[in-house]
Amino acid sequence: MEIELKLNGKTVTDHIEADTVLLDFVRAHGCLSVKRGCETANCGLCTVLLDGVPVLSCSTLAARANGRSVTTLEGLQEEAADFVGFIADQGAEQCGFCNPGFVMNTIALLRENPDPTDDEIRQYLAGNLCRCSGYEGQLRGIRNYLNSRGARHEV
Amino acid sequence: MKYKSVNKSVRKKDAMQLLLGKGVYVDDITPSNALVVKLLRSPHANAMVQEIKLDAALKVEGVEAIYTWQDVPQTRFAIAGQTYPEPSPYDRLILDRHVRFVGDPVAIIAADTEKAAEQAMKRIKVTYEILPAVLDPRTAMDNPTLVHPEEDWFPPCAVGGDNKRNLVASGTDLDGDVDAVLADCEVVLEHTYHTKACNQAMMETFRTFTQLDRYGRLHVISSTQIVFHCRRILSRALGIPKSQIRVEKPRIGGGFGAKQTAVCEVYPAFVTLKTGKPCELIYTREESQIAGSPRHEMQMRVRIGAMKDGTIRAIDLHTLSNSGAYGEHGPTTVGLSGHKSIPLYSGNLEAYRFSYDVVYTNLQPAGAYRGYGATQGIFAVESAVNELSERLGLDPTVIRDKNMVREGMVMPSYYGETANACALDRCMARCRQIFDWDKRYPVRDMGGGKVRAAGVAMAMQGSSISFVDVGSATVRLSEDGTYNLILGAADMGTGCDTILAQMVAECMDCDVDDVAVFSADTDVSPYDSGSYASSTTYLTGKAVEKACRQLKQQLFAIAAEMLGCSESELVFEPKGIRCLWTGQVATLEQIAYKAQCFNTHPAEATAAHTSEISPPPFMVGMVEIELDKETGKVDILDFMAVVDCGTPINPALARIQAEGGIVQGIGMALTEDIHYDSKGRPIESSFMQYKLPTRLDMGKLRVEFESSHEPTGPFGAKSIGEIVINPPAPAIAHAIYRATGVWHRELPITPEKIVMSKGNAE
Numbered sequence: 023m024e025i026e027l028k029l030n031g032k033t034v035t036d037h038i039e040a041d042t043v044l045l046d047f048v049r050a051h052g053c054l055s056v057k058r059g060c061e062t063a064n065c066g067l068c069t070v071l072l073d074g075v076p077v078l079s080c081s082t083l084a085a086r087a088n089g090r091s092v093t094t095l096e097g098l099q100e101e102a103a104d105f106v107g108f109i110a111d112q113g114a115e116q117c118g119f120c121n122p123g124f125v126m127n128t129i130a131l132l133r134e135n136p137d138p139t140d141d142e143i144r145q146y147l148a149g150n151l152c153r154c155s156g157y158e159g160q161l162r163g164i165r166n167y168l169n170s171r172g173a174r175h176e177v
Numbered sequence: 178m179k180y181k182s183v184n185k186s187v188r189k190k191d192a193m194q195l196l197l198g199k200g201v202y203v204d205d206i207t208p209s210n211a212l213v214v215k216l217l218r219s220p221h222a223n224a225m226v227q228e229i230k231l232d233a234a235l236k237v238e239g240v241e242a243i244y245t246w247q248d249v250p251q252t253r254f255a256i257a258g259q260t261y262p263e264p265s266p267y268d269r270l271i272l273d274r275h276v277r278f279v280g281d282p283v284a285i286i287a288a289d290t291e292k293a294a295e296q297a298m299k300r301i302k303v304t305y306e307i308l309p310a311v312l313d314p315r316t317a318m319d320n321p322t323l324v325h326p327e328e329d330w331f332p333p334c335a336v337g338g339d340n341k342r343n344l345v346a347s348g349t350d351l352d353g354d355v356d357a358v359l360a361d362c363e364v365v366l367e368h369t370y371h372t373k374a375c376n377q378a379m380m381e382t383f384r385t386f387t388q389l390d391r392y393g394r395l396h397v398i399s400s401t402q403i404v405f406h407c408r409r410i411l412s413r414a415l416g417i418p419k420s421q422i423r424v425e426k427p428r429i430g431g432g433f434g435a436k437q438t439a440v441c442e443v444y445p446a447f448v449t450l451k452t453g454k455p456c457e458l459i460y461t462r463e464e465s466q467i468a469g470s471p472r473h474e475m476q477m478r479v480r481i482g483a484m485k486d487g488t489i490r491a492i493d494l495h496t497l498s499n500s501g502a503y504g505e506h507g508p509t510t511v512g513l514s515g516h517k518s519i520p521l522y523s524g525n526l527e528a529y530r531f532s533y534d535v536v537y538t539n540l541q542p543a544g545a546y547r548g549y550g551a552t553q554g555i556f557a558v559e560s561a562v563n564e565l566s567e568r569l570g571l572d573p574t575v576i577r578d579k580n581m582v583r584e585g586m587v588m589p590s591y592y593g594e595t596a597n598a599c600a601l602d603r604c605m606a607r608c609r610q611i612f613d614w615d616k617r618y619p620v621r622d623m624g625g626g627k628v629r630a631a632g633v634a635m636a637m638q639g640s641s642i643s644f645v646d647v648g649s650a651t652v653r654l655s656e657d658g659t660y661n662l663i664l665g666a667a668d669m670g671t672g673c674d675t676i677l678a679q680m681v682a683e684c685m686d687c688d689v690d691d692v693a694v695f696s697a698d699t700d701v702s703p704y705d706s707g708s709y710a711s712s713t714t715y716l717t718g719k720a721v722e723k724a725c726r727q728l729k730q731q732l733f734a735i736a737a738e739m740l741g742c743s744e745s746e747l748v749f750e751p752k753g754i755r756c757l758w759t760g761q762v763a764t765l766e767q768i769a770y771k772a773q774c775f776n777t778h779p780a781e782a783t784a785a786h787t788s789e790i791s792p793p794p795f796m797v798g799m800v801e802i803e804l805d806k807e808t809g810k811v812d813i814l815d816f817m818a819v820v821d822c823g824t825p826i827n828p829a830l831a832r833i834q835a836e837g838g839i840v841q842g843i844g845m846a847l848t849e850d851i852h853y854d855s856k857g858r859p860i861e862s863s864f865m866q867y868k869l870p871t872r873l874d875m876g877k878l879r880v881e882f883e884s885s886h887e888p889t890g891p892f893g894a895k896s897i898g899e900i901v902i903n904p905p906a907p908a909i910a911h912a913i914y915r916a917t918g919v920w921h922r923e924l925p926i927t928p929e930k931i932v933m934s935k936g937n938a939e
Binding site: 062 | 837
């Protein structure tokens with residue numbers, strides 16, 4: 023089948039098999055940040071934004087994105103660069119394989135709720151697994167970023 | 178000691194690349210037109226392949242080739258990443274007619290697309306002769322069913338194994354007369370503990386790309402911790418010379434020991450050799466869960482003898498380890514269950530005995546997982562010490578103060594090594610203080626069926642494998658005065674590329690940014706055992722120091738000719754070399770250019786390092802839980818740990834190691850379970866069933882350092898990577914006992930187990 027969508031702002035038209043998942047589609051179109059960590063929609067590594075809303079691209083058919091807008095970390099480099107340095111300062115990126123999904127979901131969180139509490143951060147990112155960092159350093163990084171912007175909530 | 182670059186929280190060199198999602202892993206950097214390799218796996222725990230029909234499968238469009246046991250070399254090999262001769266037995270073929278666990282490969286399929294490969298897989302018809310299976314490690318030894326009956330089973334080292342007894346290894350170590358001392362003790366406690374075959378569950382599953390390079394050699398790009406061992410393993414398995422193989426690792430999406438075994442490399446490599454075409458094999462999460470290289474399941478019987486005042490005089494430990502269907506890391510992991518638990522109590526120990534049996538079963542083969550047997554042994558011994566202190570009515574931190582190993586003590590159960598650098602006593606004191614142990618140790622009823630309780634555990638590990646591991650480094654000066662650091666160690670996310678660059682910066686008096694790092698490639702890197710056994714900071718770090726020293730000598734030789742003075746008259750400065758006699762300076766830039774013009778002194782140096790000792794890091798962990806007595810639910814409120822890893826080369830990265838390890842330990846203690854059905858089929862084959870801790874499950878973590886100075890380590894450093902997973906399980910089991918009155922001696926301790934065992938309170 024033929025689909026047309028906006029991938030990181032650029033129009034992409036392609037012929038796909040009906041059972042192509044969005045994860046494989048965006049990787050085939052050069053968005054290598056998007057990773058597969060499981061087959062059961064449990065890890066959050068493949069998170070992308072579909073019309074601005076975070077979805078798991080491993081369990082979203084590419085056909086579902088027809089006529090819509092898909093954003094991966096490749097399309098949000100500047101917005102991400104704004105805060106990921108604070109995570110780098112903690113060393114909490116570690117192996118990095120979960121980073122793109124977790125960074126995408128953090129961007130979605132901060133767009134929805136620019137001044138979250140620590141508990142709100144934990145809740146929102148609960149579906150993003152990380153096996154290396156123990157999560158605490160990621161939270162410290164996000165918190166330091168928010169504090170640098172003069173956030174109200176502080177723990 | 179004041180340092181400029183080490184003992185500093187420098188950002189990881191790859192941090193921004195990783196955080197911004199750049200393509201740096203195997204599947205990102207390799208061509209997308211490679212053949213897709215898939216493995217048909219046995220549905221039976223023990224069976225003989227009678228017949229394989231491939232006709233229908235080969236007709237699938239896009240199928241390149243399908244290989245079965247009849248197509249592969251007949252030389253047995255081991256896939257454990259260990260120094261030659263490996264303690265692990267040579268008990269594998271690439272494909273074997275005899276399949277030994279549910280998931281053992283039966284056929285290799287190569288196709289243009291994943292879909293074609295999967296379709297072909299469905300069309301392969303296999304007839305099996307199903308054999309009785311050994312599914313319980315406790316009845317494996319001398320079982321009439323043999324997992325490895327073959328005559329060409331071969332152990333490269335004498336480790337007490339016997340395939341005709343289902344025995345991978347066995348042995349006994351002792352000091353003193355343990356039975357006599359136990360008989361003389363006022364209290365003897367005996368209990369059996371059981372830990373499961375937890376999965377590393379690194380986010381990037383096993384994967385390997387292979388192709389023939391421009392010289393027609395086998396070029397392997399793999400997510401591996403062990404490029405050199407991998408080359409040697411492939412050479413034996415495929416029957417081709419090592420010079421015809423190049424193994425390279427890009428960034429690795431986590432390892433934790435899983436990738437210290439060449440789990441998947443051999444399959445695409447074989448297809449590339451057969452077809453001449455590039456190939457890629459990516460394990461699914463299910464394959465990583467059921468056919469990876471998880472922790473060894475262990476059952477440990479502990480006898481501990483003490484006096485009523487809490488003096489611990491004897492420990493007798495027997496470990497039964499389940500190696501699964503193949504022997505990878507079986508003979509070595511078991512050793513740590515005793516050698517890295519008993520020495521914690523060197524204080525008053527008069528005698529110890531540590532005996533072990535490692536058995537084959539028809540279950541998933543185990544491998545190396547962070548902690549490597551120490552985690553299991555420490556769960557048993559630390560739990561036993563907690564049981565002892567509760568029985569004697571003594572504070573468990575006080576009983577440890579009384580018996581723990583202290584700096585300067587000889588540890589008979591740790592190969593007679595002396596604790597040259599040991600701040601375990603300070604770790605305990607500090608942890609007690611920051612945790613507020615005296616206030617939190619008493620059980621508190623919170624109302625509504627909820628209680629709060631605390632638990633404690635100590636831990637140790639090693640730093641490298643003494644008399645075995647080799648760390649190496651090449652340091653090279655570039656024309657502008659910057660440096661290249663070339664390594665064979667494998668940064669799998671830990672940050673070792675960065676901390677080793679910090680050491681170069683310290684030695685060469687330059688900025689960390691002036692050091693570019695490359696690792697690892699068997700064609701380019703100096704030989705390094707690889708990143709495992711908590712060796713990289715300690716050994717490769719020391720090699721970096723040595724290489725820098727040697728590089729300075731090389732640069733002195735060049736500068737001496739340039740400045741017309743003798744090398745003894747020269748001093749090294751941040752930007753150049755100065756002649757003390759004339760005051761003249763040759764800048765690093767001038768020296769580097771001179772090195773490239775009419776010169777015989779290379780502006781680079783390679784050094785290797787090894788060690789006769791394996792200095793243990795030490796750690797104390799304390800946990801507070803809230804337990805719901807009605808539902809059995811356990812919430813971790815706080816986990817506090819104080820670690821002695823010697824000098825932390827990069828405190829931020831050391832902290833993350835500790836936090837990450839603690840959360841893995843919490844998973845092992847509470848949620849990560851492994852079950853098999855009555856046919857030996859694994860249940861927890863996805864993240865749906867295998868529950869990793871999320872960020873809602875770990876409470877608050879707090880990690881501090883109490884540093885000792887290890888005289889044999891670089892800048893006083895020991896290791897940090899593995900020890901950190903050890904304290905959570907025994908500390909949490911202790912807290913659950915405090916809350917419920919029941920000792921849980923099997924992991925994980927699920928709410929169901931807590932509720933079902935209510936009646937067993939002591």
